[in-house]
Amino acid sequence: MARSFNFSAGPGILPEPVLHQAASEMLDYKGSGMSVMEMSHRSKWYEDIQNKAEANLREIMGIPENYKVLFLQGGAHLQFSMIPLNLKNSGKADFWITGNWSEKAFQEAKKYISVQPVASGKANGFRAIPEVDVSMLSPEADYFHMTTNNTVCGTRIRGCDIPDTGKVPVVADMSSNILSEAYDVSKFGIIYAGAQKNMGPAGVTVVIIRDDLIRKTEPWVPTMLQYAIHADNSSLYNTPPCYSIYLCGLVFEWIKAQGGIPAIQKANEEKAALLYAAIDSSTLYKGLVEKKDRSLMNVTFATGSEDLDKKFAKEADALGMANLKGYRTMGGMRASIYNAMPLAGVEALVAFMKEFEAKNKPGC
Amino acid sequence: MARSFNFSAGPGILPEPVLHQAASEMLDYKGSGMSVMEMSHRSKWYEDIQNKAEANLREIMGIPENYKVLFLQGGAHLQFSMIPLNLKNSGKADFWITGNWSEKAFQEAKKYISVQPVASGKANGFRAIPEVDVSMLSPEADYFHMTTNNTVCGTRIRGCDIPDTGKVPVVADMSSNILSEAYDVSKFGIIYAGAQKNMGPAGVTVVIIRDDLIRKTEPWVPTMLQYAIHADNSSLYNTPPCYSIYLCGLVFEWIKAQGGIPAIQKANEEKAALLYAAIDSSTLYKGLVEKKDRSLMNVTFATGSEDLDKKFAKEADALGMANLKGYRTMGGMRASIYNAMPLAGVEALVAFMKEFEAKNKPGC
Numbered sequence: 001m002a003r004s005f006n007f008s009a010g011p012g013i014l015p016e017p018v019l020h021q022a023a024s025e026m027l028d029y030k031g032s033g034m035s036v037m038e039m040s041h042r043s044k045w046y047e048d049i050q051n052k053a054e055a056n057l058r059e060i061m062g063i064p065e066n067y068k069v070l071f072l073q074g075g076a077h078l079q080f081s082m083i084p085l086n087l088k089n090s091g092k093a094d095f096w097i098t099g100n101w102s103e104k105a106f107q108e109a110k111k112y113i114s115v116q117p118v119a120s121g122k123a124n125g126f127r128a129i130p131e132v133d134v135s136m137l138s139p140e141a142d143y144f145h146m147t148t149n150n151t152v153c154g155t156r157i158r159g160c161d162i163p164d165t166g167k168v169p170v171v172a173d174m175s176s177n178i179l180s181e182a183y184d185v186s187k188f189g190i191i192y193a194g195a196q197k198n199m200g201p202a203g204v205t206v207v208i209i210r211d212d213l214i215r216k217t218e219p220w221v222p223t224m225l226q227y228a229i230h231a232d233n234s235s236l237y238n239t240p241p242c243y244s245i246y247l248c249g250l251v252f253e254w255i256k257a258q259g260g261i262p263a264i265q266k267a268n269e270e271k272a273a274l275l276y277a278a279i280d281s282s283t284l285y286k287g288l289v290e291k292k293d294r295s296l297m298n299v300t301f302a303t304g305s306e307d308l309d310k311k312f313a314k315e316a317d318a319l320g321m322a323n324l325k326g327y328r329t330m331g332g333m334r335a336s337i338y339n340a341m342p343l344a345g346v347e348a349l350v351a352f353m354k355e356f357e358a359k360n361k362p363g364c
Numbered sequence: 365m366a367r368s369f370n371f372s373a374g375p376g377i378l379p380e381p382v383l384h385q386a387a388s389e390m391l392d393y394k395g396s397g398m399s400v401m402e403m404s405h406r407s408k409w410y411e412d413i414q415n416k417a418e419a420n421l422r423e424i425m426g427i428p429e430n431y432k433v434l435f436l437q438g439g440a441h442l443q444f445s446m447i448p449l450n451l452k453n454s455g456k457a458d459f460w461i462t463g464n465w466s467e468k469a470f471q472e473a474k475k476y477i478s479v480q481p482v483a484s485g486k487a488n489g490f491r492a493i494p495e496v497d498v499s500m501l502s503p504e505a506d507y508f509h510m511t512t513n514n515t516v517c518g519t520r521i522r523g524c525d526i527p528d529t530g531k532v533p534v535v536a537d538m539s540s541n542i543l544s545e546a547y548d549v550s551k552f553g554i555i556y557a558g559a560q561k562n563m564g565p566a567g568v569t570v571v572i573i574r575d576d577l578i579r580k581t582e583p584w585v586p587t588m589l590q591y592a593i594h595a596d597n598s599s600l601y602n603t604p605p606c607y608s609i610y611l612c613g614l615v616f617e618w619i620k621a622q623g624g625i626p627a628i629q630k631a632n633e634e635k636a637a638l639l640y641a642a643i644d645s646s647t648l649y650k651g652l653v654e655k656k657d658r659s660l661m662n663v664t665f666a667t668g669s670e671d672l673d674k675k676f677a678k679e680a681d682a683l684g685m686a687n688l689k690g691y692r693t694m695g696g697m698r699a700s701i702y703n704a705m706p707l708a709g710v711e712a713l714v715a716f717m718k719e720f721e722a723k724n725k726p727g728c
Binding site for chain 1: 366367368370372373374375376377378379380382384386387388390391392396397398399401402403404405407428437438439441442444445449454472475477558560564565566583584586587588600601602603604605606607608659684686687
């Protein structure tokens with residue numbers, strides 16, 4: 001068995017010890033005589049798994065008691081509908097549009113409420129995070145929506161750069177950088193994230209929601225799209241994606257074993273610094289976004305030649321560094337270095353970048 | 365490692381060879397260098413997995429070409445909303461109410477369309493399948509809804525017992541008996557099923573839908589709830605629950621290896637016959653539903669004494685026969701004998717039933 005260094009933007013790399021544990025428990029979870037996949041979601045065995053996953057997530061993120069943690073289905077995409085359908089009160093929301101995903105959230109919300117793009121980076125291809133002019137914000141908005149990390153272009157917004165929205169709750173899509181660096185949960189109304197980057201397999205969406213935002217919806221809202229239904233039933237209104245939640249639980253334990261978010265963040269900053277330094281010290285590679293907004297998770301760069309970019313991704317792949325091809329709209333390369341990417345993976349990439357540059361110097 | 369005979373109603377037992385294969389491929393799927401959980405859903409590796417799963421499902425169910433197969437999220441519960449939201453045309457539908465699940469489908473559809481219960485077994489606790497008087501059916505209904513197997517009470521409707529609805533499409537929830545016996549797909553407009561009984565882990569819902577029923581919805585319907593979106597994107601509009609789909613694919617292969625649905629049905633009929641014979645030949649146990657409507661998948665019975673029922677389930681559990689306690693509203697016992705339950709499991713249960721009866725004869 002040879003494991004790749006998997007730079008996929010998502011679903012992405014998972015911690016190897018987690019996969020080992022899942023494999024070893026596949027046929028018999030801790031003497032239960034069955035796989036977690038085969039357990040009734042009403043069984044004590046499974047309830048313990050879900051409760052422990054929630055408790056560990058609360059601990060590592062420091063989630064205050066007045067927030068519920070929900071394990072739902074449908075990905076961030078379904079949240080794009082659920083958020084306006086559940087939070088609708090004044091029927092207005094402000095959007096910070098920083099990439100393809102916040103744009104999608106904006107478009108879907110438009111079906112239900114009146115939405116205002118208070119800042120948008122669309123005109124420059126989302127290559128920088130546009131500043132928010134707080135005087136533009138609607139004080140009566142139901143929420144202010146943002147995306148903390150933009151997977152496609154490779155930008156991110158740190159916790160300290162979130163504007164003061166007053167009483168308006170901040171709703172954040174953290175799909176691609178949850179658990180990668182510290183965010184103060186109490187500054188948010190809702191944090192949501194598809195699991196498939198930093199938490200576990202695709203098919204489970206974590207929603208962290210402040211109690212007062214769990215509201216009675218209009219009656220026609222599909223039952224499965226009502227936060228209150230899931231909150232009242234501890235995410236067990238219907239059969240949850242049990243096995244995916246179990247895997248997330250193993251990842252949360254792995255994060256604790258690494259030293260929690262502070263240690264994870266330090267490692268992520270080191271990995272990203274190494275990679276950005278390799279880009280900045282090169283004459284061949286150029287970063288694709290503004291330096292101040294660079295993501296810790298998705299590092300985008302290009303050679304300036306489409307052919308060379310293709311060659312780079314292909315040769316890297318042959319060496320066991322998979323999925324480095326950039327997103328269609330961005331071109332170039334994208335190295336997604338989620339929590340589970342070991343430093344060795346980034347070191348191998350940097351070594352290859354230097355070698356590739358030496359062999360493919362412009363003009364040679 | 366000692367595997368239980370797991371009689372859980374769902375999530376339920378999976379074929380052991382499938383779990384072995386999943387465990388062995390956990391860290392490196394066929395030389396890809398990664399787990400299926402870590403693969404981009406846009407990768408060739410994953411596309412092949414999903415395409416193969418679909419092709420195998422089409423083959424074993426004999427799905428005609430004018431039907432799409434969708435792999436969605438949200439379970440049967442989300443289908444209860446999606447079906448009326450997508451099929452709404454005349455705004456009417458007929459419901460055959462044969463258990464808790466068809467009742468739930470009925471209640472949710474009521475939010476969007478005018479629904480008529482054309483037959484209901486509710487008055488007698490769903491212990492028999494009520495006959496449908498075809499003269500009651502609305503010829504202009506958008507659909508006729510039914511549940512082929514009722515997990516809670518343990519009844520089922522065979523393909524040959526489905527009423528002739530004329531041009532009105534039959535929409536069937538097959539969550540708890542899909543792939544367990546032959547149904548002619550061409551007789552249905554939509555077949556839907558949560559995976560967690562006969563297909564794989566919870567978190568993926570299979571929807572088999574005839575092309576002409578994939579309609580333009582009203583614009584306010586959430587994007588993720590529109591069949592057309594998923595059909596147009598081959599279930600890859602957003603990140604699907606890739607790992608769960610992979611597991612379903614392994615189960616489909618296992619079914620083929622058993623000899624397909626005919627062989628599976630034969631085995632299921634043998635297992636069920638053995639268990640029902642043990643009930644009928646006993647003076648202690650009584651079946652809970654009408655004989656003609658007995659399910660092949662969920663066998664319900666009781667001793668007539670709550671204490672004895674509890675003792676039965678507890679002692680069976682200690683012997684490695686798990687989850688035999690009946691559903692809350694039914695009491696007694698429920699032995700769910702899905703496709704993956706080996707004959708040996710049923711034989712062990714029957715042997716225990718006899719032993720338990722000998723030790724606990726009424727009046728002794």
